[in-house]
Amino acid sequence: xxxxxxxxxxxxxxxxxxxxxxxxxxxxxxxxxxxxxxxxxxxxxxxxxxxxxxxxxxxxxxxxxxxxxxxxxxxxxxxxxxxxxxxxxxxxxxxxxxxxxxxxxxxxxxxxxxxxxxxxxxxxxxxxxxxxxxxxxxxxxxxxxxxxxxxxxxxxxxxxxxxxxxxxxxxxxxxxxxxxxxxxxxxxxxxxxxxxxxxxxxxxxxxxxxxxxxxxxxxxxxxxxxxxxxxxxxxxxxxxxxxxxxxxxxxxxxxxxxxxxxxxxxxxxxxxxxxxxxxxxxxxxxxxxxxxxxxxxxxxxxxxxxxxxxxxxxxxxxxxxxxxxxxxxxxxxxxxxxxxxxxxxxxxxxxxxxxxx
Amino acid sequence: xxxxxxxxxxxxxxxxxxxxxxxxxxxxxxxxxxxxxxxxxxxxxxxxxxxxxxxxxxxxxxxxxxxxxxxxxxxxxxxxxxxxxxxxxxxxxxxxxxxxxxxxxxxxxxxxxxxxxxxxxxxxxxxxxxxxxxxxxxxxxxxxxxxxxxxxxxxxxxxxxxxxxxxxxxxxxxxxxxxxxxxxxxxxxxxxxxxxxxxxxxxxxxxxxxxxxxxxxxxxxxxxxxxxxxxxxxxxxxxxxxxxxxxxxxxxxxxxxxxxxxxxxxxxxxxxxxxxxxxxxxxxxxxxxxxxxxxxxxxxxxxxxxxxxxxxxxxxxxxxxxxxxxxxxxxxx
Numbered sequence: 052x053x054x055x056x057x058x059x060x061x062x063x064x065x066x067x068x069x070x071x072x073x074x075x076x077x078x079x080x081x082x083x084x085x086x087x088x089x090x091x092x093x094x095x096x097x098x099x100x101x102x103x104x105x106x107x108x109x110x111x112x113x114x115x116x117x118x119x120x121x122x123x124x125x126x127x128x129x130x131x132x133x134x135x136x137x138x139x140x141x142x143x144x145x146x147x148x149x150x151x152x153x154x155x156x157x158x159x160x161x162x163x164x165x166x167x168x169x170x171x172x173x174x175x176x177x178x179x180x181x182x183x184x185x186x187x188x189x190x191x192x193x194x195x196x197x198x199x200x201x202x203x204x205x206x207x208x209x210x211x212x213x214x215x216x217x218x219x220x221x222x223x224x225x226x227x228x229x230x231x232x233x234x235x236x237x238x239x240x241x242x243x244x245x246x247x248x249x250x251x252x253x254x255x256x257x258x259x260x261x262x263x264x265x266x267x268x269x270x271x272x273x274x275x276x277x278x279x280x281x282x283x284x285x286x287x288x289x290x291x292x293x294x295x296x297x298x299x300x301x302x303x304x305x306x307x308x309x310x311x312x313x314x315x316x317x318x319x320x321x322x323x324x325x326x327x328x329x330x331x332x333x334x335x336x337x338x339x340x341x342x343x344x345x346x347x348x349x350x351x352x353x354x355x356x357x358x359x360x361x362x363x364x365x366x367x368x369x370x371x372x373x374x375x376x377x378x379x380x381x382x383x384x385x386x387x388x389x390x391x392x393x394x395x396x397x398x399x400x401x402x403x404x405x406x407x408x
Numbered sequence: 409x410x411x412x413x414x415x416x417x418x419x420x421x422x423x424x425x426x427x428x429x430x431x432x433x434x435x436x437x438x439x440x441x442x443x444x445x446x447x448x449x450x451x452x453x454x455x456x457x458x459x460x461x462x463x464x465x466x467x468x469x470x471x472x473x474x475x476x477x478x479x480x481x482x483x484x485x486x487x488x489x490x491x492x493x494x495x496x497x498x499x500x501x502x503x504x505x506x507x508x509x510x511x512x513x514x515x516x517x518x519x520x521x522x523x524x525x526x527x528x529x530x531x532x533x534x535x536x537x538x539x540x541x542x543x544x545x546x547x548x549x550x551x552x553x554x555x556x557x558x559x560x561x562x563x564x565x566x567x568x569x570x571x572x573x574x575x576x577x578x579x580x581x582x583x584x585x586x587x588x589x590x591x592x593x594x595x596x597x598x599x600x601x602x603x604x605x606x607x608x609x610x611x612x613x614x615x616x617x618x619x620x621x622x623x624x625x626x627x628x629x630x631x632x633x634x635x636x637x638x639x640x641x642x643x644x645x646x647x648x649x650x651x652x653x654x655x656x657x658x659x660x661x662x663x664x665x666x667x668x669x670x671x672x673x674x675x676x677x678x679x680x681x682x683x684x685x686x687x688x689x690x691x692x693x694x695x696x697x698x699x700x701x702x703x704x705x706x707x708x709x710x711x712x713x714x715x716x717x718x719x720x721x722x723x724x725x726x727x728x729x730x731x732x733x734x735x736x737x738x739x740x741x
Binding site: 201202205206207209210211213214215217218290294297298301302316319320325326328330333334336337340341344345348349352 | 435574682700713
């Protein structure tokens, strides 16, 4: 094994360019796969709903300056305070500043979608790296990563996020960074368990015998095997992150300069909308958050049904979303380890059912 | 075999506790400045020597007179004597006293929510699993996607608007005199629950649906198993099969869910407490954060993580009791 490894590593280092071209090729393949997924999602009833909502929201976010009748960031474009809905202001204006609520709603989509998607992708990257390293390399690397996960799961996330945003500033970059720092643990566990199964599969063993290096196997054989999990979890974590970001902004701990749905809800509470019964002001940002999260969840669930037709009519996607750090799943993973130790790979399928259903 | 598993699990928890303790001590300190300069900025008529004396005294008062490493040792030492240090609040009250004062108020909310959620959720979930594919099931499935996508604080705002301001059934904000006036008389307890109704309700909706979903999925998984078919074949009534055979065997994921809610009992209501101005741990933490009162923040975070650690430990041990198949390494076979 070790000799073969070194041989293949030499091969790779001899022409360093090939490594990069290989990575580029796999990235391209990944992108093409994503294109395929979108087509398949469109043909799936649940996925189509999600795609339509997400598309509409993305259009809102990208073309916000064109769609929105006013620029809520512009101090000069403010109307009278606390106007009721009218043709000019479809959702009225805020009581405290006189900003147009409809425009705020459209601009708010930018923050939610951007933070949700960027964090989701970052988490997918970090989770994939950690999960594959821990599952495939094993040994002390595995031990170290899993112990870090254990610690991260115990530390209360919201308080620590509050402390860190307070220390390092409230910019969106920081918020994405902090969410990524705490979000990868659940995904890493899921990936690791899948990698443990793949590691014992015949094609990986064949690749090992053929003298492929670890890096090559991880990139070429293991990563494609877990890519469906990655894409699915990106959707579901994005949805979760959007809710979390809204909560953070609601507490006044988001970026203070930006207009986000969570911050709009905070203004609803502090601005006295409830006292005056301005229900449209309260419901609007809530519906925004709901649509964004709902579309991502729909897409996630649809993807799961596409990837695992066996799991139709169940919603383990829901479960993964709700309990990303579920200990029950962990138990199942433990049993997967066990079965792996016993060389009893067939048993994994039985456990699959318990996760899924 | 089992004993060794339990001992291993407990030792691991203790180890995790120390790691978390260390992180909790050092992370809030990353951005900390000298309390002396923050609380006693140099006065105009004060000479440098005088100001040095004031600074030294303040540092000593807040425990900053020694190196960080020694402060850490002192903190750990204090911890074993039940002392989490003093808050920066005026009069420097003990952190442990502040936590003890706020804790019951949070627990009122979270424990009530937990039990409402768990009990009604399990019943609804069992019902939905029984009526699989028909309308109760479909309603539950759709409700679960909707409540997961709606943040609980938005539900709370809507409830405040409808039940608090429009219908005026429940107070929209917590009565500020509730805590001060509290004695154990029935009226006082009644007031507490009257004020707690909306926060509890807004948290319970998500909780009920979560439990119902877990129960339903788990029960459907179990109902395909051979012993259920046997029970049916024996001619048992469908109620007996449902509650005695299926539900009992489907309990493990529910226990996990319960354990996770327990670990979130103390720290899970920050936003809701903020909305209703509820006098609990969440608002205490936000206060501490806003005033940079980091001994208090450290204390609260340590308390929360310890609570989560113990809850995880107990859940694991419950697992061990409930499912004899749990082996030494925690694997299910």
